Amino acid sequence: xxxxxxxxxxxxxxxxxxxxxxxxxxxxxxxxxxxxxxxxxxxxxxxxxxxxxxxxxxxxxxxxxxxxxxxxxxxxxxxxxxxxxxxxxxxxxxxxxxxxxxxxxxxxxxxxxxxxxxxxxxxxxxxxxxxxxxxxxxxxxxxxxxxxxxxxxxxxxxxxxxxxxxxxxxxxxxxxxxxxxxxxxxxxxxxxxxxxxxxxxxxxxxxxxxxxxxxxxxxxxxxxxxxxxxxxxxxxxxxxxxxxxxxxxxxxxxxxxxxxxxxxxxxxxxxxxxxxxxxxxxxxxxxxxxx
Numbered sequence: 001x002x003x004x005x006x007x008x009x010x011x012x013x014x015x016x017x018x019x020x021x022x023x024x025x026x027x028x029x030x031x032x033x034x035x036x037x038x039x040x041x042x043x044x045x046x047x048x049x050x051x052x053x054x055x056x057x058x059x060x061x062x063x064x065x066x067x068x069x070x071x072x073x074x075x076x077x078x079x080x081x082x083x084x085x086x087x088x089x090x091x092x093x094x095x096x097x098x099x100x101x102x103x104x105x106x107x108x109x110x111x112x113x114x115x116x117x118x119x120x121x122x123x124x125x126x127x128x129x130x131x132x133x134x135x136x137x138x139x140x141x142x143x144x145x146x147x148x149x150x151x152x153x154x155x156x157x158x159x160x161x162x163x164x165x166x167x168x169x170x171x172x173x174x175x176x177x178x179x180x181x182x183x184x185x186x187x188x189x190x191x192x193x194x195x196x197x198x199x200x201x202x203x204x205x206x207x208x209x210x211x212x213x214x215x216x217x218x219x220x221x222x223x224x225x226x227x228x229x230x231x232x233x234x235x236x237x238x239x240x241x242x243x244x245x246x247x248x249x250x251x252x253x254x255x256x257x258x259x260x261x262x263x264x265x266x267x268x269x270x271x272x273x274x275x276x277x278x279x280x281x282x283x284x285x286x287x288x289x290x291x
Contacts, residue, residue: 006035006046026057048077068099090119110141132161152183174203190225197221216245236267258287
């Protein structure tokens with residue numbers, strides 16, 4: 001049937017999306033949508049899922065306006081079939097909030113994430129993982145609008161839930177610890193920020209090993225704080241470790257690696273080694289101007 005064939009195409013598209021084959025994923029999602037649109041009205045939830053997946057595809061491609069259009073259509077179809085109080089409705093609001101964040105409309109993003117959180121809070125038990133996701137998303141919105149105290153409060157609630165649900169050594173727990181570090185750093189609580197970043201680093205090292213980009217991210221965050229504290233020597237060692245990981249994973253010519261190379265140059269500059277600083281800045285600039 002068209003429905004069964006469409007479901008297979010969606011599953012295949014998800015595999016392509018998760019493995020970075022975005023254009024192939026988009027082709028599968030469009031083909032699935034065409035099949036679902038030929039079916040009866042009872043199949044509009046399938047069409048909604050195809051629109052949702054296309055939204056994820058366009059988001060990956062950084063086409064946030066088109067992603068938002070697809071997620072709006074998914075929300076319309078889901079609301080028509082399910083009403084206003086359903087987990088899939090909350091998912092759509094969450095996705096629309098992420099699009100608004102990417103488009104720089106943080107107030108609208110907060111409204112969408114609030115709606116998603118309100119639905120989930122009414123449907124799910126207090127310690128459900130989706131509740132942690134809601135707090136984390138609201139924390140992100142508060143952080144982006146400069147309300148770092150509110151961001152910290154949401155992150156703390158997300159951390160409590162994720163520790164209870166996933167345990168202390170889990171990537172999702174490390175993610176919230178990292179976010180708490182960001183909030184504390186923005187509030188000027190640098191030692192607390194370092195403590196959170198180091199907890200995230202320990203978890204990521206245990207789970208991913210020493211050569212993962214998430215480990216590089218945690219090292220860079222800690223190094224940034226040591227730079228802010230006027231300790232370029234400690235920061236330099238951490239930046240070098242992060243650069244070694246990032247350049248091995250994404251290449252020395254990647255923006256992420258070039259950004260770290262620039263920060264290494266800043267450390268040399270703070271130490272008065274202007275010749276080495278100039279070389280690092282020039283090499284980083286050569287890479288970044290290509291993007």
